[in-house]
Amino acid sequence: MTDVHVVLVTAPNDAEAARIARTLVEERLVACVNLLPSIRSIYRWEGAVEEATEILMILKSARERVDEVRDRLIELHPYDEPEFLALDVIEGSKSYLNWVLAETRRPERP
Numbered sequence: 001m002t003d004v005h006v007v008l009v010t011a012p013n014d015a016e017a018a019r020i021a022r023t024l025v026e027e028r029l030v031a032c033v034n035l036l037p038s039i040r041s042i043y044r045w046e047g048a049v050e051e052a053t054e055i056l057m058i059l060k061s062a063r064e065r066v067d068e069v070r071d072r073l074i075e076l077h078p079y080d081e082p083e084f085l086a087l088d089v090i091e092g093s094k095s096y097l098n099w100v101l102a103e104t105r106r107p108e109r110p
Helices: 014-026 061-077 094-103
Strands: 002-012 033-045 047-062 083-086
Touching: 002 014, 002 061, 014 033, 014 047, 014 061, 014 094, 047 061, 047 094, 061 083
Parallel strands: none
Antiparallel strands: 002 047, 002 083, 033 047
């Protein structure tokens, strides 16, 4: 097990996904976000089966920042109930994992 998590989030369109991604990266809550366009989601919501075209966001962050990522995502996201699935990264390139941790390190206080 590593100290890195991958977080899956869907967004309604490219503009919203990019806005959320840029904010999370700028705030150093995540090191990177991949945006996969035009996924088709079929789900049950409020008793009805729905279908939508969405953007899948793949976020990479430090395990210790995941709660902050979730809280900030809820503030930024337009959905009433945004998808937020944090997955443990079992293994990865040591240099990549170190980069994720370095980019999401909390700023030192003076």
